[in-house]
Amino acid sequence: MPEGSGLFGLAAAAGAGLTVLVGASQASDVRGLSMPALPVSTAESDEAEHGLASAQYPWPHNGVFSSYDHASIRRGHMVYQQVCAACHSVSLLHYRDLVGVAYTEEEAKEMAADNEVVDGPDDTGEMFDRPAKLSDPLPRPYANEEGARYANGGAYPPDLSLITKARHDGQNYVFSLLLGYRDPPAGVSVREGLYYNPYFPGGAIAMPKMLADEGVEYDDGTPATESQMAKDVVTFLAWAAEPEHDERKLMGIKWIFVLSLVLIQAVYYKRLKFAPLKSSRVIVDAVN
Numbered sequence: 001m002p003e004g005s006g007l008f009g010l011a012a013a014a015g016a017g018l019t020v021l022v023g024a025s026q027a028s029d030v031r032g033l034s035m036p037a038l039p040v041s042t043a044e045s046d047e048a049e050h051g052l053a054s055a056q057y058p059w060p061h062n063g064v065f066s067s068y069d070h071a072s073i074r075r076g077h078m079v080y081q082q083v084c085a086a087c088h089s090v091s092l093l094h095y096r097d098l099v100g101v102a103y104t105e106e107e108a109k110e111m112a113a114d115n116e117v118v119d120g121p122d123d124t125g126e127m128f129d130r131p132a133k134l135s136d137p138l139p140r141p142y143a144n145e146e147g148a149r150y151a152n153g154g155a156y157p158p159d160l161s162l163i164t165k166a167r168h169d170g171q172n173y174v175f176s177l178l179l180g181y182r183d184p185p186a187g188v189s190v191r192e193g194l195y196y197n198p199y200f201p202g203g204a205i206a207m208p209k210m211l212a213d214e215g216v217e218y219d220d221g222t223p224a225t226e227s228q229m230a231k232d233v234v235t236f237l238a239w240a241a242e243p244e245h246d247e248r249k250l251m252g253i254k255w256i257f258v259l260s261l262v263l264i265q266a267v268y269y270k271r272l273k274f275a276p277l278k279s280s281r282v283i284v285d286a287v288n
């Protein structure tokens with residue numbers, strides 16, 4: 001993540017009260033941005049350094065009693081597969097993880113069988129290709145980090161398995177990031193190969209805008225708008241990072257129910273045992 005001073009605030013800086021002077025050496029640290037040293041407000045410099053704070057969205061699974069929207073996980077997997085998988089891996093996911101969550105066993109087997117994986121060695125000591133099975137991980141787009149960087153102009157598309165946990169306010173951040181592409185404000189230039197996105201720390205990201213209306217085909221007839229796809233893929237990534245979420249909440253509810261029965265019983269038992277003690281008076285009658 002680039003360490004830089006904030007420069008996007010420039011346009012708005014004129015009206016800001018508190019201003020600091022950013023030195024030329026700091027300014028040149030900002031990746032992809034060539035800016036002269038000019039006064040910038042501290043609040044806005046923070047915004048550019050850490051990225052614009054994302055809005056808080058009402059995720060359907062946020063409630064105490066709410067589970068994931070599994071139709072959304074399924075659509076999100078389609079978005080991942082048709083768009084993001086070209087550059088990002090989700091190395092912690094296997095085909096079997098999708099069974100019963102977003103796909104039936106047959107669907108997942110069929111999906112796995114579309115990919116070839118290397119297995120072996122066989123009896124003759126040779127490695128061989130075979131169709132993937134439920135126990136295989138989802139395929140990775142690149143063999144290693146070097147290859148991934150080479151194909152992406154030096155930037156590394158991170159593994160997305162845990163991304164919603166690896167970033168501050170992960171779900172809202174990824175959602176905002178995917179929809180946050182816009183033209184740079186006046187006075188800000190972004191180096192070739194980078195794209196302006198105020199939610200990304202530093203403001204210049206090596207990932208192009210990936211979502212566009214009708215970019216994905218959903219099999220349930222949901223209109224594939226840009227924001228719908230962003231919501232679905234974030235739900236999928238949230239599930240990937242926390243697959244135990246539904247089970248955890250269900251267990252929590254069960255435990256709290258059982259423990260409340262235990263509590264009622266404990267209170268009753270305590271009163272039962274204390275009743276004679278509390279309703280009797282002890283009189284010390286000392287004779288002289």
Ligand code: HEC
Nearest residue numbers: 083084086087152155156157158163174205206207210233
């Ligand atoms: C053309 C390749 C490509 C595709 C397709 C792509 N990305 Fe990326 N993505 C990148 C690269 C490269 C980076 C690293 C950016 C950087 O460090 O400047 C990245 C970074 C990210 C990040 C991390 C940002 C951060 O805070 O570090 C997220 C989250 C992400 N991508 C999500 C997605 C999602 C979701 C999709 C599918 C909708 C997707 N990407 C599709 C290339 C891609």
